[in-house]
Amino acid sequence: SELIRSNPIAKMPTLITDTGTALYDSRVICEYLDSLHDGARMFPLETTARWTVLRRQALGDGVLDAAVSIRYETVLRPDEKRWSAWIEGQMGKVRRGLDTLENEVATFDDDVNIGIITVACALGYLNFRYPEEDWRAPRPGLRDWYAKFSTRESMATTEPVVF
Structure with a gap:
């Protein structure tokens, strides 16, 4: 399946980025999405x-x-x-x-x-x-x-x- 090809542990959620990189685990996906904007951060840097x-x-x-x-x-x-x-x-x-x-x-x-x-x-x-x-x-x-x-x-x- 597409999920297994993208994510060896076949766990949801999995996000395929525009560059084709597979990101898995909600924490990783949320931090990735937070990096895509210039607004207030969901993951503070301080x-x-x-x-x-x-x-x-x-x-x-x-x-x-x-x-x-x-x-x-x-x-x-x-x-x-x-x-x-x-x-x-x-x-x-x-x-x-x-x-x-x-x-x-x-x-x-x-x-x-x-x-x-x-x-x-x-x-x-x-x-x-x-x-x-x-x-x-x-x-x-x-x-x-x-x-x-x-x-x-x-x-x-x-x-x-x-x-």
Whole structure:
């Protein structure tokens, strides 16, 4: 397939640049796209801000990875092969990540950067796939921040829907 020819690990997403170079992994693709414009950077260049943003991106990605892993385990694996202790371990990662974000939410500023976007996408995924897992009640700061951030046009127009 075209994907395997372009990306040896056949993982989505893959972006083929105008020069024919294959870029894979959302982080790499996002940084590439950020390099193509002269506007405000999603990936700050200044060292302190950069590490804060990249760490927040990694935390959001970690929450998302654990949540997606739970989804695979509970939807794709047959009931008799599901590993409840592993699922709970992954949910522990989600909860600890959210607790960390709750402790940091007061430091989120109005800058839209890759860290903030990743966190918002992770929260949106939790809302979409795990509506029964109420992450909001014990984390009012994060809940309020997400309620406001999710009204942005870019978030509202990309909200997932079930077909």
